[in-house]
Amino acid sequence: MKNILTFILSIQLKRSKFVQQVNGFTLIELLVGLLLAFLVLTPLLAFMVNILSTDQNEQAKASSEQEIQTAVDYIANDLQQAIYIYDKTALTTNSSTTPASSGIQDQIPPVNIAPGCNSSTTTCQPILVFWKRTFLPAAITLSSSTTANTTSDTFVYSLVAYYLIKDSNTTWSNAARIARFQISDGVLAASGTTTGTIGNCTGYSNDTYIKNSSNIIQCPDAGFQRFNLNLASATGLTQKMNSWKATASTAYTQQASVLIDYIDQTSIGSTTLSCPTSTGGSTTTTPSLISGTFMGFYTCVDVANTTAQVFLRGNALARLRTSNFDYSSTNQTYFPTANVRVQGHGYLFAK
Structure with missing residues (x-):
């Protein structure tokens, strides 16, 4: 009986050693494996982080x-219909x-x-006004007794201003941005227009x-006033346009809407900006x-030739950092320019 028990115990011990050798690792083996994984994966992770960072920058x-x-391109298209551009x-x-x-x-x-451009709460500087x-x-809705109602296109005069804005508004980036403000005239009635299709607007008696088509009078925007080319006390077009005044009794309600964010907010400081000589028609001038x-x-405006050169510089770094x-x-590769x-x-x- 004793010999039988000794034999069974020896078989069980051998089986236990065999199972340990097949199904497990020693602590030293685990440590060696972890060290090898660290030596292989660390450079790979650094490489991947560098690739991702480079891709984000690009x-x-x-x-x-x-x-x-x-x-x-948007500003250029806007300027094509300009009739007068204000200088500095x-x-x-x-x-x-x-x-x-x-x-x-x-x-x-x-x-x-105006909403979005308030001198008491923000830096909002006019750079281009025309x-x-x-x-x-x-x-315009047209009607006749023989045909169905049709419509006609028209033009109205508008005052447009582009602003450089920098403030603490968290809706936008920590860099600067450009906003566009516009007020326009209503659709004036031509002589002979029937009474039922016209009306008067407050302040424009x-x-x-x-x-x-909805029977609503198409009035001017709040504060709008047409320029007066018949101003007797003014001499020349510049004086007449510079004498323009908004409607005194009506505050602006038009929003200064953001055109583009992430504009370079680096201070001009001691940097010297200059404008190229402008030649147009029979005059050669140095733009304002x-x-x-x-x-x-910033812009270079030639009033005499109704010409403006617009310079923009973006700030890609502001997309990647919150400071510096x-x-x-x-x-400089992070500051793309266009003009x-x-x-x-x-x-x-x-x-």
């Missing part, structure tokens, strides 16, 4: 380049009863406050305006340089 650059080019003197001088010394600084945002003809499709506090947006994203010679020179082809009509 995506930020590409996005900024595309947005800057889109913005400059007009934008930095308040209105006066003397046309020769008058400007529009206090007639437009931010001095004359009058243009705005196309309105199907704005001398004019009649056409009603749209209009800039704000930051490098991201000013321009320098070592990171365009446009001559306005709109025309003036005075009755």
Whole structure:
């Protein structure tokens, strides 16, 4: 009996050793395996992190380049219908009863406050301000006794302003941004228009305006006032346009809408900006340089030739960092630029 028990026990011990050798690892084996995995995976992880970081940087650059080019194309298209562009003197001088010394600084945002552009709460600097003809499709309803109602297109005058904005609004980036402000005239009624399709607007008692298809009078935007080319006290087009004043009794309600974010907010500081000589028609002039506090947006305006050159510079670093994203010679690839020179082809009509 004793021999039988000894034999069974020896068999069980051998089986236990065999199972341990087949199904498990020793602690030393596990440590060696972990060390090898660390030596292999660490360089691979660093490589992958570097690839992802590079890809993120390139995506930020590409996005900024595309947005800057889109913005400059939009502004160029807007300027094509310009009939008059204000220079720096007009934008930095308040209105006066003397046309020769008058400007529009206090007639437009931010001095004359508009939603999104308020001098008391934000840096909102006018860089490009002009009058243009705005196309309105199907704005006039036509009717006759023999045909169904049809519509006709028309143009109205609009005052357009582009602003460079930098503030603490968390909706936007920590860099600067560009906003667009516009106020437009209503659809004036032509002589002979029937009484049932016209009406008067508050503050514009001398004019009649056409009603749209919903029988609503198409009035001017709040604060809008047409420029006066028949101003007897003013000499020349510049004095007449610089004497423009908004409607005094009505505050602006039009929003200064953001066109593009992530504009370079690096301070101009001691940087010297200059404008190229402009040649148009029979005149050669040095355009008026209009800039704000930051490098991201400035213009060169030639009033005589109704021409403006627009310069934009984006900031891709602001997409990647929350601080330390000013321009320098070592990171200039993150600051894409674009510029365009446009001559306005709109025309003036005075009755």
